[in-house]
Amino acid sequence: MVTSSTPRPYPRFTRVRQGRVIGGVATGLSRHLGVDVRVVRLLLALSCLLSGAGVFCYALMWVLFSQTDADADTTADSGSGEPDGPSEVSRTDHLLVVLAVIGALVAFTLVTGSTAVRLWPILVIGLGAVIVWRTYDRGVDFSELRGGAPTLLAGGALVLTGIVLVLVNWENRQAFGTTLMAVLLTLAGVAVLGVPLWLKMWEELTLERAERLAAAERAEIASRLHDSVLQTLALIQKRAGEDTEIAGLARSQERELRQWLFGQRENAAAGAATTVFAALKLACGEVEDTYSVRISPVTVGADGLLTETTRAVALAAREAMVNAARHSGVRDIDVYAENLAGELSVYVRDRGRGFDPEVVPEGHHGLAESVRGRVTRAGGTALIRSAPGEGTEVILRAPVDG
Numbered sequence: 001m002v003t004s005s006t007p008r009p010y011p012r013f014t015r016v017r018q019g020r021v022i023g024g025v026a027t028g029l030s031r032h033l034g035v036d037v038r039v040v041r042l043l044l045a046l047s048c049l050l051s052g053a054g055v056f057c058y059a060l061m062w063v064l065f066s067q068t069d070a071d072a073d074t075t076a077d078s079g080s081g082e083p084d085g086p087s088e089v090s091r092t093d094h095l096l097v098v099l100a101v102i103g104a105l106v107a108f109t110l111v112t113g114s115t116a117v118r119l120w121p122i123l124v125i126g127l128g129a130v131i132v133w134r135t136y137d138r139g140v141d142f143s144e145l146r147g148g149a150p151t152l153l154a155g156g157a158l159v160l161t162g163i164v165l166v167l168v169n170w171e172n173r174q175a176f177g178t179t180l181m182a183v184l185l186t187l188a189g190v191a192v193l194g195v196p197l198w199l200k201m202w203e204e205l206t207l208e209r210a211e212r213l214a215a216a217e218r219a220e221i222a223s224r225l226h227d228s229v230l231q232t233l234a235l236i237q238k239r240a241g242e243d244t245e246i247a248g249l250a251r252s253q254e255r256e257l258r259q260w261l262f263g264q265r266e267n268a269a270a271g272a273a274t275t276v277f278a279a280l281k282l283a284c285g286e287v288e289d290t291y292s293v294r295i296s297p298v299t300v301g302a303d304g305l306l307t308e309t310t311r312a313v314a315l316a317a318r319e320a321m322v323n324a325a326r327h328s329g330v331r332d333i334d335v336y337a338e339n340l341a342g343e344l345s346v347y348v349r350d351r352g353r354g355f356d357p358e359v360v361p362e363g364h365h366g367l368a369e370s371v372r373g374r375v376t377r378a379g380g381t382a383l384i385r386s387a388p389g390e391g392t393e394v395i396l397r398a399p400v401d402g
Contacts, residue, residue, distance in 0.1 A: 128158025312378035328352025
């Protein structure tokens, strides 16, 4: 029997950050073509002897092609089956780069007849351009210039210094020619420094536009589904009566749909939440689905990233919800959380049968161990209020950094 296989798409070339010496062009070509990276670097170095053509091609590929960190994906896409190049740069790799630079300078000298003195400004300009472009490749936030400002300033200073050196060493030229060359060199320097900034701004604008379109599409879908699917799910819950399985399923689907529509979807895996309120809501959903109860979480204040302290509070609150779902005898549980004035407070309340805190019945030791003990060890406090026939309220408080 003959089986047909779908042809694999031709791999897309990208520069690779891992194992790069300058811009990742050689490593990208190595993985794209399935050739050893040192062979690629040697060919690039030899091409620099052809009137500096290798330098021009390298710079062009550096500017036009994006960079990636993906190793496995890049290897899988290439389909070459060849082993990857070395992830660490050796002395041989640096030597090949030096040979390429020397070859380009020799070729430039032979073609133009320039002296060594006039080559130094070009080297300075090239070094400044490389520094600026490598800073761009690291993903510096150009809008805030944090972290990469010294590097950018150093690269810009080198480019400007090289331009000044060119103008100083430009001898035996008429005033018009000197002025014209000064203008052209200045524009070239500005372009070298401005292209990374322009590309970064373009990427940010493109990403922002895509996010805005996605948000608009999500809002349109939400407006159409709000009066149909969501209300139908709410009606199913009300009409389910004693069938807790149907009501729980409808409530679970309603919750997931709301999270997707309003951009609050979290990974359902345990511990996937990264913020305090998201962790609490995730815990509410898990307890709802497990014990077929209804939990209505209310959050007030600014959300914050999970820390060891707030994670302990979220886990203790989840244990309090589980305790209420198992022992209260009611299906409705209220959860209120506020993050105000440097303190996180979480209230878990049910209006069930309650118990006497002084006489803890069998099976209720989880409140003391998993709730009070966990929060106390994290530097917070836990208060349990309960009485027979009056329900139970668990109050958790802990300081919040910042």
